[in-house]
Amino acid sequence: MARKVSILGATGSIGQNTIDLISRASQEYDVVALTGASNIAQLAQDAIALKADVAVTARDDLLEDLRRALDGSGVEAAAGAQAVTESAARPADWIMSAIVGAAGLAPGLQAARQGTTLALANKESLVCAGPLLMETARGAGTKVMPVDSEHSAIFQALIGEDLAAVERIIITASGGAFRDWPIEELAQATLAEASSHPNWDMGQRITIDSASMFNKAMEVIETREFFGVRPDQIEVIVHPQSMIHALVGFSDGALMAHVGPPDMRHAIGFALHHPDRRHLPVERLDLAAIGQLDFRAPDEVRWPALRLARETLEAGGMMGAVFNAAKETALDRFIVGGLGFTEMSQVVAQTLDHMSTHCDHIDAKMTLDNVLQVDHLARKAAKAAAVKRAG
Numbered sequence: 608m609a610r611k612v613s614i615l616g617a618t619g620s621i622g623q624n625t626i627d628l629i630s631r632a633s634q635e636y637d638v639v640a641l642t643g644a645s646n647i648a649q650l651a652q653d654a655i656a657l658k659a660d661v662a663v664t665a666r667d668d669l670l671e672d673l674r675r676a677l678d679g680s681g682v683e684a685a686a687g688a689q690a691v692t693e694s695a696a697r698p699a700d701w702i703m704s705a706i707v708g709a710a711g712l713a714p715g716l717q718a719a720r721q722g723t724t725l726a727l728a729n730k731e732s733l734v735c736a737g738p739l740l741m742e743t744a745r746g747a748g749t750k751v752m753p754v755d756s757e758h759s760a761i762f763q764a765l766i767g768e769d770l771a772a773v774e775r776i777i778i779t780a781s782g783g784a785f786r787d788w789p790i791e792e793l794a795q796a797t798l799a800e801a802s803s804h805p806n807w808d809m810g811q812r813i814t815i816d817s818a819s820m821f822n823k824a825m826e827v828i829e830t831r832e833f834f835g836v837r838p839d840q841i842e843v844i845v846h847p848q849s850m851i852h853a854l855v856g857f858s859d860g861a862l863m864a865h866v867g868p869p870d871m872r873h874a875i876g877f878a879l880h881h882p883d884r885r886h887l888p889v890e891r892l893d894l895a896a897i898g899q900l901d902f903r904a905p906d907e908v909r910w911p912a913l914r915l916a917r918e919t920l921e922a923g924g925m926m927g928a929v930f931n932a933a934k935e936t937a938l939d940r941f942i943v944g945g946l947g948f949t950e951m952s953q954v955v956a957q958t959l960d961h962m963s964t965h966c967d968h969i970d971a972k973m974t975l976d977n978v979l980q981v982d983h984l985a986r987k988a989a990k991a992a993a994v995k996r997a998g
């Protein structure tokens with residue numbers, strides 16, 4: 608029987624890589640829902656090619672465009688944030704959560720209630736509501752598979768191992784676009800410069816987050832939520848070649864490293880086929896040609912985001928939601944040109960400070976409503992901090 612699959616965020620970088628893998632064996636899959644936002648042409652094209660039951664755009668205003676693009680195909684059209692979340696409730700055996708940002712939280716939670724498999728690329732939902740998402744999945748019997756190169760690597764290094772024997776987990780960071788820039792020039796970095804990654808081809812937001820190290824900062828929190836290790840067991844190492852994705856250190860001193868080319872189809876394919884391993888169309892590494900792998904300690908002066916992630920983990924409660932919302936707001940402002948590159952981490956730091964002293968909601972029970980409330984308040988605080996800087 609064909610496996611029923613849905614892809615939330617189908618038009619993005621992870622979504623398109625997922626579609627690439629599924630299209631290569633389309634007879635094995637029965638596509639239920641594909642969701643997107645502004646790129647209606649891509650959404651409709653994929654929904655028609657994959658014979659999806661429904662295509663959903665998060666944008667209410669684009670429903671007519673989507674209907675027109677799907678006309679005569681038999682694919683149902685829907686629009687709006689609510690419709691995206693509802694599409695995640697349609698029965699499916701495997702659901703990819705690959706929306707970018709906190710917008711992926713409600714649909715991801717909905718998918719986690721199905722009791723099947725949730726392939727989780729949307730790291731923001733773990734950063735802002737990790738315990739809620741993981742408990743929801745556990746309660747429903749949903750298997751959560753990491754779709755982040757580092758976390759897929761950790762998952763694979765842990766196969767057959769006892770978590771109690773894990774001493775530390777090391778995630779690697781390429782260092783992003785500004786790894787070798789003089790620190791004093793970072794403040795002048797432009798959007799175009801921050802939007803190009805030395806090794807990975809990804810969506811624009813995560814590419815900029817790689818340059819600022821906010822991506823790695825989020826991944827430290829993601830590691831904690833996914834694998835339940837203590838924050839002091841998680842390390843970051845700069846590894847410019849992006850060949851080793853993560854290492855797990857055990858009580859006997861052994862380090863198990865996961866090595867592979869920088870291609871997200873590995874992590875996606877692993878999550879798709881687990882517990883099996885199947886052939887994947889990724890490059891096979893020629894180690895002699897690569898010659899050497901380099902490592903260096905991350906510089907917290909260059910990348911304050913790493914320190915902010917530690918503070919966020921120490922504070923606990925719903926500070927993850929504050930961290931994520933502040934980061935998303937600062938990134939929005941950087942993209943439209945209202946904030947300098949290094950000011951993003953300053954805005955996040957100020958927002959964390961402000962919310963920890965002025966917001967009682969931080970300690971409230973972690974429900975979707977409370978997380979969204981904290982997210983809303985943190986965005987307001989971050990906007991105010993950003994505007995003050997611009998003024």
Ligand code: NAD
Nearest residue numbers: 616618619620621643644665706707710728729730809810
């Ligand atoms: P992207 O920007 O390329 O795609 C984002 C997707 O989300 C698109 O389909 C878009 O239509 C949809 N979307 C955007 N705003 C939305 C909204 N408000 N409501 C509903 N849908 C919305 O992003 P990406 O690079 O594919 O990343 C997706 C997620 O995967 C992110 O959480 C990212 O951190 C994570 N991730 C990506 C990579 C990568 O290689 N790209 C690697 C690891 C993790």
Ligand code: MG
Nearest residue numbers: 755756757826
């Ligand atoms: Mg990653």
